[in-house]
Amino acid sequence: MILSCRDIYKRFGGIKAIDGCTFAVEQNKITAIIGPNGSGKTTMFNVISKLVKMDRGIIEFNGKDVTPLKDYEFARLGISRTFQDVKLFQNLTIKEHLQIAISASNERFFLNLLKGKASETMFINEVLDLVGLDKQIDTYATDLSYGQRKLLDLAIAIAKPHTLLMLDEPVAGVNPRLRDSIKEILRELNDRGESILLIEHDMNFVMDLVDHIFVMDAGRVIAEGVPEEIQKNPNVLEAYLGK
Numbered sequence: 001m002i003l004s005c006r007d008i009y010k011r012f013g014g015i016k017a018i019d020g021c022t023f024a025v026e027q028n029k030i031t032a033i034i035g036p037n038g039s040g041k042t043t044m045f046n047v048i049s050k051l052v053k054m055d056r057g058i059i060e061f062n063g064k065d066v067t068p069l070k071d072y073e074f075a076r077l078g079i080s081r082t083f084q085d086v087k088l089f090q091n092l093t094i095k096e097h098l099q100i101a102i103s104a105s106n107e108r109f110f111l112n113l114l115k116g117k118a119s120e121t122m123f124i125n126e127v128l129d130l131v132g133l134d135k136q137i138d139t140y141a142t143d144l145s146y147g148q149r150k151l152l153d154l155a156i157a158i159a160k161p162h163t164l165l166m167l168d169e170p171v172a173g174v175n176p177r178l179r180d181s182i183k184e185i186l187r188e189l190n191d192r193g194e195s196i197l198l199i200e201h202d203m204n205f206v207m208d209l210v211d212h213i214f215v216m217d218a219g220r221v222i223a224e225g226v227p228e229e230i231q232k233n234p235n236v237l238e239a240y241l242g243k
């Protein structure tokens, strides 16, 4: 297991956002967390990336207990994530965003990879190619469409040195054609050996993409299994229809 979360709890005032959540993510697999709105999916991501401090629970990353780590210590472990609401700098270009992503780490292997500017540009072009963001690299974020911003956000996450990719609703609000192409990108990344944990509200999107699904409702996992099992699970249907 690359990531393991056990018995996580998080309250916001009277709201039990995470209420005893347990799940684990296997290496080189695509894992999805699905569930109705408000079931605690994003909060779980925030707890894992230490943006939100959990009340109780244990998180292990690559077999190591990372529960006590500070956020900046945790950032170095190599989890790269996107946000449900894309966060970009309006006054920076595509290229500048990716340069920041690359420089976000001083890991040796990465510095070796980037000997000099030429290879940096090569790397940036490679990442943009992979996500299919077909815009000049000097384009400002503010001049990108919603879909293009979503792709840039994905490119940034990929460009950061990481061993686990966590994507919060990577296809939310994008058109059907772009949904399909993002699905293809995720398959390609997985073929290259990436471990991916993604949050998705729409069950249908993940069915033909992921290896394993955890279904959250009211802050805990109510079902898990391969997509075919989840599709047949009456508890899952009820959780969705009950909302």
Ligand code: ADP
Binding pocket: 012, 015, 016, 017, 035, 036, 037, 038, 039, 040, 041, 042, 043, 044
């Ligand atoms: P999901 O991503 O599954 O839609 P969230 O994790 O965003 O769900 O939200 C789970 C619950 O926690 C919701 O009731 C939400 O309103 C609440 N919540 C999330 N973040 C906060 C916060 N920072 N302060 C107060 N309540 C929050």
Ligand code: MG
Binding pocket: 041, 042, 043, 084
């Ligand atoms: Mg969410």
